[in-house]
Amino acid sequence: MSDKVYRVCEPFLNGNETKYVMDAVSTGWISSSGAYVNKFEEAFSSYCGVKHGIAVCNGTVALHLAMAALGIGKGDEVIIPSFTMIATAFAVCYTGAVPVFVDADKDTWNIDVKKIEEKITSKTKAIIPVHVFGNPCDMSAICDIAKRHNLFIVEDAAEAHGATYKGRKVGSFSDIACFSFFANKNVTTGEGGMCVTDDDRYDKLCRYYKNVCFNPDGPRDYMHQDIGFNYRMSNIHAAIGFAQTEKADEYKKMRMGNHALYKKYLSDVPGVLFQKDEQDSENVGWMNTIVIDPDKYGRTRDELIAHLKDNNIDTRLLFKSMHIQPSLIKYGCDCSGGYPVTEWLSENGFYLPSASDLTEEDIAHICSVIKDFAR
Known part of the structure; x- marks a missing residue:
């Protein structure tokens, strides 16, 4: 028997992580206001082939934030795979909406696209396809279904950084896509997440809600028109993420x-x-x-x-x-x-x-x- 212990997964930090973290620490920019947050958002969204990235503190809240930006709430239904990490379902529950389950495909283990439409009702507002273990879903079929029924798509790409479908990166097929940067991910910040989108309005709404609904276009007068969330990512985590994206x-x-x-x-x-x-x-x-x-x-x-x-x-x-x-x-x-x-x-x-x-x-x-x- 080998004396070596083989862990399920350990992070691989082989780039500028230490350099960028030390820069953040030495300059005092350790909160969510530092330059690495913007750098990471721009680098990772570009890597996915979309315009906007909104860095948050983990992948679960990225999903919640996406649905809040899309206006999903109580009385709505959201279709998700039955085979997924429970964070997908919990994020739907946080909005007051109800997750509706679809079985997995026996070959790909992703959501069985042939069974989605039988679960659609008048209350259905969105589909969350999960790219299980890094294997992209059949996004052509899912996009067709969403278009026919006027549904949002929120990609759960927490496990699929850099995966492609028909030559396009996952994260570029949906209204908003969500990533996790937990320590076992291909690109990691230890803890962290991101929403990515091509839609300027959804970008603005995600930024608004993630920062306790401070007015993004006005002075910080501590007047809050909506109930928001503190889902910000720190500059230290973003420094790690920016270094990881350089070698994604x-x-x-x-x-x-x-x-x-x-x-x-x-x-x-x-x-x-x-x-x-x-x-x-x-x-x-x-x-x-x-x-x-x-x-x-x-x-x-x-x-x-x-x-x-x-x-x-x-x-x-x-x-x-x-x-x-x-x-x-x-x-x-x-x-x-x-x-x-x-x-x-x-x-x-x-x-x-x-x-x-x-x-x-x-x-x-x-x-x-x-x-x-x-x-």
Whole structure:
């Protein structure tokens, strides 16, 4: 057994992070008013191919801010995938609206576009497609549905920095798109998020609401016309994010390379299943995720996880379906009906170590432990 411990994910800080943070600290600009906030917003929105970026303190509030800017509130419904991190649903709940769930596609694990329209009602105001694990959704189909039913689109691109669909970056297909910069993301600030948009009005509204509704065009007279939020990002976090964005394509290439290596070494192992890329897309492989078919692999998912732990290889379970979450049941979501693909993913899938700087030797070792344990 190797003495090395393989964590699920660790941040990779290999650029100007220290230089820019020290500049922010030494000049005293550590709040949300420093120059790195603007630099990060401009650099990251440009990277996504859109006009505006609005930096915030995490990805969850980015989603909430986007929906506040779009006027979504009590009495409205928002369609989300049942297979997602619960922050997607919580952000809808913060507005007073109700999340409505759609099962995952068995191949791509993204929202099943064929099942979206059956969930649309007169109360539906928006769709939130989630680019799961860095795999872009079928945005052509989703945009067509939204246009037919006059719905907003808010992309949850928290896991998909730099991913492309039909040659365009994710984040450029929606009214507002939202990113997370948590420590395990391809581009990180430790904690942080961003809304990106091409719409000047939504940009202005996001900036207004994120800064407790101070008048962006007038003096700070401490008169507030609306209820806003303190969702600002600090200049220190933005300094890290600006440095990370400078090397975003390099980090993306590393993640995609690691994803390809996992597939290379595990492709001949019966019962080990990978997410299939959406057609005409570029999956950035944010997390290297596998699903275990116990009949073919000869062991259960949980037996394999325990074996990997014994070999110093850390793992994480996948999301639990939204329709079984006690919090959302208590909130009043319609949790009836079945979500078989989501349940199958939750019961049989897990993350493998996915840090950007894993070596081929690391991945080969992890895969050998998985191969050797199969019956």
